[in-house]
Structure formats: structure tokens, C-alpha cells
Amino acid sequence: MNDDTMKAQLLCVADSNWVLGHWYTVCMLNGRELTDFTSMAGIAEDKLGHTRALFRFMEEYYDLPEYQLEFGRAVEQVHNMELLDAPPQNWADFILTLYLADVAIWQVENAMRDTDVAPVKNLLTKFGEEAYFHQLCIDGWLKALDDAERDDLKAALPGRFELALQWFDEPELKARFSELVLNKLTSIVDPSDTELAALPAGDRPDAWDALRRRPEGSAMPPRLWEAVVPTSEDALIARRPLAVSVDDNIDLFVKVRKDETEPQF
Secondary structure: OOHHHHHHHHHHHHHHHHHHHHHHHHHHHHOOOHHHHHHHHHHHHHHHHHHHHHHHHHHHHOOOOOOHHHHOOOHHHOOOOHHHOOOOOOHHHHHHHHHHHHHHHHHHHHHHOOOOOHHHHHHHHHHHHHHHHHHHHHHHHHHOOOHHHHHHHHHHHHHHHHHHHHOOOOHHHHHHHHHHHHHHHHHHHOOOHHHHHOOOOOOOOOOEEOOOOEEOOOOOOHHHHHHHOOOOHHHHHHOOOHHHHOOOOOOOOEOOOOOOOOOEO
């Protein structure tokens, strides 16, 4: 794998984890019980940690400006999977999409571990160890779906499955992903032979951006992009480089006037 190919694939993995991590944070309040909230918070932290670890590695390896990948790109330059563009329509669609995205990302990460670049191999191996526990949580959510939610999952499956399949460049990974997913979901929703036969093959549109693994000219919608990289005044202040913010002169206390004996807070 040459450097340009590795760079594009690392961005596809990093950016997809980036958006997936924000799916967890944005949707966390839809959890059913305390364990949902704690699990989602932990997984979100892991996914965003994976992203930033890859960003820092790539900045050093490719001699990029610090934080350029996180804050210096336009939305049209982000390599996130299209699967995560549309928000979930219900709880079952949410869990299904988490499952498909997590399995798809790991399939590509695992294949990329066959590299002579030791930091990449070590990072992706660590990501896989953590993703194993993410899959345990998602598996529990899938098994806990009630009958109505299983119907919702079955309705959401064709559209989400097609977008997940389109993400794969590698035929062998696409086939392996399809096998894993259908084996798992068949045990959850028990689709008929007709329903299975009607599932899409994941054919890509003619205008396809091979580097970003997305339709040409497409990007995540504005509301999702704002969740990933907020542009509010407070957000911009919070993410200033340490070299700038360290010079801030913030006084948390109101100065005592000469005619007062007690500080005023």
C-alpha cells in the first residue's frame, strides 16, 4: 500500500469514527436505562479517541499543520461514510446503524493492519480490542429489541445496508461484511427468503469519489457537521491552541473595592 492510498484509507476510518462518536453523544439521551447512558458515553469517548490518535499520527507522518485535520478542513474534504449522514428515525434504526458502521469500520481497520508502518498497525490493533467491547454492547441492544422494534429494524435494513456495502472498495471485505451482518441480523429479525433476496447489492452510483468512498460532490448535512465541529463563539474559544490560551488573563473573582472589607463574588 503506497502512502497516498494509506492516507486516504486512514482518513476514511478516522473520519467515520469521528462522526460515529458524535452519533453516540447526540443520541445518548435516547437511552432506555442508566447502563445505556454509561455505555454510550464510554463508546463515544473511545471512538473520538481513535479519531484523534489517527489525526495526531497523520499530522506527524505526513508533516501536516497541528489540528489541521480536525479543524482545518471544509466539510467537503471529510472522508466520513455516507451511512451516517441521515439521522436515525427510531431506536431500532439507531442501533442497526451503530452495528453496521462499527462492523464496517473494523473490517477495513483489520485489513489495514497488514502494513509495515508499525504505529498504524499498533493503533489499529488497539482499536480492535476496544471495538470488541463496543460490539458486546450493541449485541445486547439488538437482542433487547421488542417485536415492534424488530419490525422497525427490518424496515430500515435495506437502506442502511446498501449504504454500508457501498463503503467497501475491497470485494472480499464487502463479502465478509455481508456474511457477518446477515448472520447476526437473521438471528434477530428472522427475515423471509423473499426479504433477503430483495436486499440491495450495494452498487455504487456512477459519480463516485474513490478517495472519500462517497458519491462525488456529497458531504454530511450541515446540522451533523455543526455537531462534529461547532462554530459557536464558545466552541471557537474552547478549541484555541494552548499556545494562545495560556496567555489568557482570567480573574474569577471580583476585585474588592477600597471601601469594602469582604470580597464580592
